[in-house]
Each structure stands twice: as structure tokens, then as C-alpha cells.
Amino acid sequence: MSERNRTVPRVGMVGGGQLSRMTHQAGIGLGVDFSVLAAGPAESAALVCGDVVLGDDRGLDDVLAFAKANDVVTFDHEHVPEPVLRAVEEAGGLLRPGRGALRFAQDKLRMRTRMTELGAPSPRWRAVTTLDHVAGFAEEGGGWPVVLKAARGGYDGKGVWIVDGAEQAREVVDRAAAEEVPLLVEERVDFSRELAVQVARSPHGQVAVYPVVETVQRGGICHEVIAPAPGLSETKAVRAQQLAIEVAQALDVTGMLAVELFETADDVVVNELAMRPHNSGHWSIEGARTSQFEQHLRAVLNLPLGSPRTNAPYTVMANVLGGEDPEVYRRYLHVMAEDPEVKVHFYGKDVRPGRKIGHVTVMGEDHRNLLERARDAATYLSSTRVPPASVGG
Amino acid sequence: MSERNRTVPRVGMVGGGQLSRMTHQAGIGLGVDFSVLAAGPAESAALVCGDVVLGDDRGLDDVLAFAKANDVVTFDHEHVPEPVLRAVEEAGGLLRPGRGALRFAQDKLRMRTRMTELGAPSPRWRAVTTLDHVAGFAEEGGGWPVVLKAARGGYDGKGVWIVDGAEQAREVVDRAAAEEVPLLVEERVDFSRELAVQVARSPHGQVAVYPVVETVQRGGICHEVIAPAPGLSETKAVRAQQLAIEVAQALDVTGMLAVELFETADDVVVNELAMRPHNSGHWSIEGARTSQFEQHLRAVLNLPLGSPRTNAPYTVMANVLGGEDPEVYRRYLHVMAEDPEVKVHFYGKDVRPGRKIGHVTVMGEDHRNLLERARDAATYLSSTRVPPASVGG
Known part of the structure; x- marks a missing residue:
């Protein structure tokens, strides 16, 4: 770094996905030195960032070198193995969140254990290794279906199976055993809708919590987010926000924490945690004074x-x-002409069916109208073929 | 470009200043391929852009090569000489705005001539080459002071002189003659405040006009912008917006046009034009659905x-x-703790006294309160020494 700017910190983000891309965009405003550790030059963040380090974003050598080159390192995913995080911290690398917090986002068994210790509202759950464990869990509770989850490595519905009986459960248990993936079983929560709440926490312990949002999931993938969640009772909203703050403090999270929740008849129940900017907070780019x-x-x-x-x-x-x-x-032409208020975000990623390649945002007063407009724009950008657009006059 | 993304256009911006930097930031959201032609790697946009071409951003060879590498080229300043623009267009480069429009932003004599032809409200003005011309202009009108302007090359108050009499005028006229810079003289408009209005125009002829804003200038440099201009009459606001649209159409502007205006007792008067994103429109990053x-x-x-x-x-x-x-x-700590709603923008530029190195934005209901908060934050970021901030916990 040059002498003149020695107080401007260098922030490194491990992972070249869209979360790094949008964090870079925010970093341009703040004027911090931002670099990304990406696996390849065509990754979403690597396409737009001025300071890209190519390397293995899960491997010890590259993450360690990256940490040494930056004042603080953060993450766009949870996939850096714990031994790598430990080695980097032992070598003096400053990770935020640190390994002590991240291990609860990386391992659902640890997360459930910790949430139970904290008294956070949780589904009934148990670690399982055999079909008998799963069947016993179902019999003790409300019967089938139950939810099986891989303790590690899942995201966007991957690693989560809703099983209707012993036969389906056997397939999952056998595969998990073969792949040496620890499993847990959870009751299937009887929820009215899914919610999420974002909280930021700094090393000083300052927290800032966002409004509770409604997330609309299909096939385990988040399709829409409505901020704030329409019609949510004040009691549940405050309970969800306090819960997020308590979890952030108890787990010593630094940076953003997303808590995904189920809304039940009289409470909210913790579903998943993520310690980074999260899809359920993208609305905040336009929708909040300070984006996630x-x-x-x-x-x-x-x-x-x-x-x-x-x-x-x-x-x-x-x-x-x-x-x-x-x-x-070339779909922009139609979407932008149709609705001049819709904000289009495209991540520059290769298009593959079902992959998240961008998002759209609309702000206003009537959430039903906004949801319809956002769905229209997203659906149009997602699917049918249209004639090419041109920059010609 | 890869085959898969062949419909994503490549936009190039000539000039590596903060306008390119903030345009890159907007381009990340749109997912377009954005590159910048910068004079050096430490220029504001070059620090953050993933695709930087280093070269002479006013020279034929480099601008021509840049135009050939991009589907469309635009500008962060008006300083590319007209013969260069002409040669690039003749070689098939697509410039937006084009040379035909830019020449009115590059030359104040041409601009005043065209405004007069269009019947746009303008100060009394005349091209001058001798002291006698200047004195004659003063005598015919309201006397001294008058305003002398270099027809080319000025910005941020450079190239503009308010002269109180013949002696001061002689200095300017002599220096302009020595440097072969054409001069014009303008009456000093009796204005109550300065205003600006931004309009966008596309090659299809679509226009979008922003609210008229108040700009607070000191020493020829814009210090604050209030959007919209408080207490501006509907008549003057609409007149200013219509004027901006008419000028954009008449001059065939593509992209953003900023029209700087004087507010007089019963009208608005054209002061300057800029055909690019402009300091008077930075408020729109947070303050408008679509930023400039x-x-x-x-x-x-x-x-x-x-x-x-x-x-x-x-x-x-x-x-x-x-x-x-x-x-x-290290001043961020104080400013952000003092006012969590202030948005800090820092351009990564070397700090030199009086140089624009960033801006702050605040949104709300009471413009007096907002102005005070924005001034406080900007003043604090600008001046006195404070203890160092640290990323340590």
C-alpha cells in the first residue's frame, strides 16, 4: 500500500460469487481497498473487481496467503474447511466472522446443539446414524414425514430431504453413511410461512437489526422476499429480532448474520443460520438506508x-x-420498458437452468402489487426467448 | 467476448475519474461489461474497475483503439479534442454523446450561440478579443462587474473571472491572448440562487428528467446540493425541466445532460451545460429510484x-x-458514529487541499436539518486531524 493511504484498510473476501460482487459494489462507495479470492476469472465477482486473486478459495495455501495480504478477511460462502480457518487464525490472519462463529454456520449439528443450549425456539431434532434412529424419532413424535439434513455442505435445498417413511429414509441414510456425511433428523414444523431476519454485529459488539422479512421458497430455493413481512404481529417481529441479536452475541458473529425462521401459530422457530450477506437481504440494496x-x-x-x-x-x-x-x-428491453421502477441486478454468471443469475427489486406501498411486478420481471428475465436488443439508435 | 454472453454490450468510459468510478458501480448492477480508459492505475476508477485500459484519454491512438474494443464509448469529462472525436466517429466508433453534441459542452462560445438560436433564457453575452470589447460590453449594459470566461478548458470555477473594471479585465484579456484561448464576456446575472436540472436522453429520443435541485457554490466549486430545490415555484421548476428537455433534443444529446441555471426574480437563466453524470446529480445514487x-x-x-x-x-x-x-x-469512525444515516462516498483519490475527494448524502424530510448534517459530516471528513481508527476489536 502506498504511504499516503496507509490508513485505508484492505478487506479480502474469500469466494468469487455474487455476494462478493455486490460487496465490492458497496466497497466502492466506502472507498476501502477490496480484493476477492476467486477460483476463476469468470466468477461473478472476478468479472468486475479491480483486485482479483485467483486461487483455491477452500485451500490452506491460498487462503493463508490471501489473509496475509489483507487487514481483514471475510467470506462469501461457508465452505472453507475448519482446519484451514484454524491454521489461518493461528498464523495471525484476522477472520471476520472467525472460526469460532463460522463452525456453527458450517455444521447443522453444532448449530442445533448450540441453539438448544441457548433456549432458542427450535424444531425437535436428533443426530442420527441408522434407519432405526430415524424411525424411532418419527414414532416418538408426530410420525412421518420427518426432515433429514446433512450436517455439512448443503445450501439452496441441497442436503435436505423430507421423507415420508422408512423406505425413503433408508436411501438417505445409506447414501450419507457411504459418503461419511453426519445426518440429523428434525420434525417437520407446521409453519404458516417462512421468515428471515438480518442482523449486523461489529467486533465492538454494536448490533443493527433489519426488519423481519417474508421469504417465499419453492423447491428449497428462495424465490421472493417481501420486506417487511406483511401482517407479522409486533410480538413475533420483536421476538425474531431479539432472537437474531442474541444468537449473534452468543456465537460471537462479526459481520452479517441471517436467521431463517418458520412462523408457527404462536411463535417463530429457527431453521437455518448464515454468517454473511444473504439472499434474504438483497432487498436492502435499494430498500434500506444501509444495504446488507x-x-x-x-x-x-x-x-x-x-x-x-x-x-x-x-x-x-x-x-x-x-x-x-x-x-x-436482451430481455432488459422489455422489462425496463414495461416497468421503469424495477431495479435489475445481473450477476454476470453463466446461465444454467435453475441457477440464481440475478434478482430484481421494486419499492412502494402495496406489497401485493410489488410482488406481482417483481415476479413478472423475474419470470420474464428467466425464461422465454425474445428477439435480440441492440445498442443501435 | 465469450459466445455465451455475446448480447451483453461492452461499454467503455473515457477518463478515470470519480464519474467513471461511480458509473462502474452502477454497471455492476446492470451486469454490462464496463471498461475504463484511464491515464494511470491510481486514478479513481482504475482502482476499482475490473477492466482498465491505461492510455492517453485525450489522444487519438488510444481513444480510437478503445472505441474499437467497445460497442459504445462515453465520457467522464469533456477534454477529448474535437479532431479526435471526429476521427473516431469516421472510423466507425460509436460515441455517446457524439461529437455533434459534445462540441457544445466543450466550447462556451458555441454553447451560447446555440442557446441564443434556441431562444433559451441566457445572460447577455458577446465574444471578445480586446479590452475595448469588454469595456464596450460593460458600458452598453449595467456597467461593471462583468464575467469573463475562457471558451474552452474550464471547470470548477477555473476559466471564469468576475472582473470589477478595466484593469482586472486587461490581465485576463492579455493572458488569454498569450495562450490563444478564445474569450467571451457575460453580464453578471442578478440571481437569488443557483439551480441545476438533470435529464437523460436515449438514442431513441426517450427522455427522463429529474427534479430541479439547488446547488450551493463557493469559490466556483459546488459545495452542497439540495434535491429538490426548496420552495421553487412550480412554474420555474417546469420551465427548467422543459428547457433541459428542449436543449437535450436540440443538441441531440445521448446520456445525461446537466443544465446549470441561475434563478432570477421571474425566470431561470442558463449558466453551463455538461453532457455526462454531474456533481449536481450525485444525490440521485440514494435519492432517486434510478441514479444518474x-x-x-x-x-x-x-x-x-x-x-x-x-x-x-x-x-x-x-x-x-x-x-x-x-x-x-480514519475520520469515518466519528462521522458514522455521529450520524448512522449519512452515506459516505470516497473516491480513493490522493488528498490535495480543495480537491473533490468524496461526498456525503443524507435523506429525509426537513431540508434544513439534512443540510446541517451533510455539512457537518463533509466538514469533518475534509479537515481537522483526528486520532487513527483501527480494525482491531
């Missing part, structure tokens, strides 16, 4: 946190999933 | 324009000027 990406940077830099106040009564985000047509840009 | 930077990209790509609707009753922007301390980052 800027907030994550402020938190990991130990800067005072920004206001999570909303910019409109409602903000709705819809994910754009890859469709049959690999070319998304 | 995204809008500029949409316009030069011939995409449908986005909504210029505001996100709050008032948005106030204040420039951060370099002070005595070269290190700005």
Missing part, C-alpha cells in the same frame, strides 16, 4: 454500523433463475 | 430509461474537499 453489503463491510472493519431504516413501506425482491435461453441481457 | 449513473448507462446503451422518482422528500449532498490531512478513512 455495506453493513457487512462496516461490521468486519469495526466501523460504526449504518442505519437499517427502510426507504419505502415495502420492498420486494425476486430472484432471477436461469432458463433455457443463455442470453439475459 | 445507471441512467447514463441505460441511455448510452439505448435501453429504456429508469424512473427518476425520488426516494424521500429531500436528499442533500455535500462534497468532501481535501484538507490538510491526507488520510480520510
